[in-house]
Amino acid sequence: MLLRSCLAVPAVLLMLGTAQAATEECPAKSTQMDDIIAELEQAPSCNRAMKIFEACEYGASGDVQFGEVVEKKCEADFLSGLGASQKKAYASELRRCDHKYDNQSGTMYRSFTAFCRAIVAQRLSQKALKASPKAR
Template sequence: MLLRSCLAALAVILSVAAAPARAAVCHDKSMTQDEIIDAIKAEPGCEAAMKVFRDCEYGASGDVLLGDAVEKKCEADFLPGLKSAQKKTYGRELDRCDAKYRNESGTMYRSFTAFCRAEVSLRYSRKALKAGPKAR
């Protein structure tokens, strides 16, 4: 009887843990991943988009799509103005983020990678905005 109870409890725990996170509490309300991505895209700039990412993170693989939205938002500030060599350097920095946790298991490492990549894009955005349009 005890074994059956334990197995039933374990089955419930595993089924809950295996279900994908469909919503997060973000900005004091429950938001789906798509709603968070839309909020990131709606922000006026890279810094604000990164703040939404930090505020709404899952701490798991769901952060990959959120981080991608931040990357795209930030890249609008600098990517068109980069020369070929600078684009390659930027790509190598993103690749380093991908490689950093490549051999780690667990969804939290996908989150770490997403944040690493978003931080690289944020750094490039800050540099481009500080330099102004003439320096790019």
């Protein structure tokens, strides 16, 4: 009995932490794809677009379109400043995301791929903004 109680406490704490992390509600005027895309396009930054993506995700193949908007928003911060070898490395990271779930079936894996690609773009955006003299 004591062992079950000891195991239950960490499980409850883990669930509470997860619930707190997902507190933002989708700010789009509806859950329709067009409304979410419009909200993503209006995001003032890459990081904000990612937060909206996380809050509005479908968890299915529809997330591919949301992820594409986030990628473009983030790429605006860094893509023009990349040299040829850096662009090649970026493309390679995106391909890695594209192939990560090749052996998996189900639309949730398309969502995972979209998030993977968006995270890669967000990471490069953050790095570029941190290095930018304007950001200082």
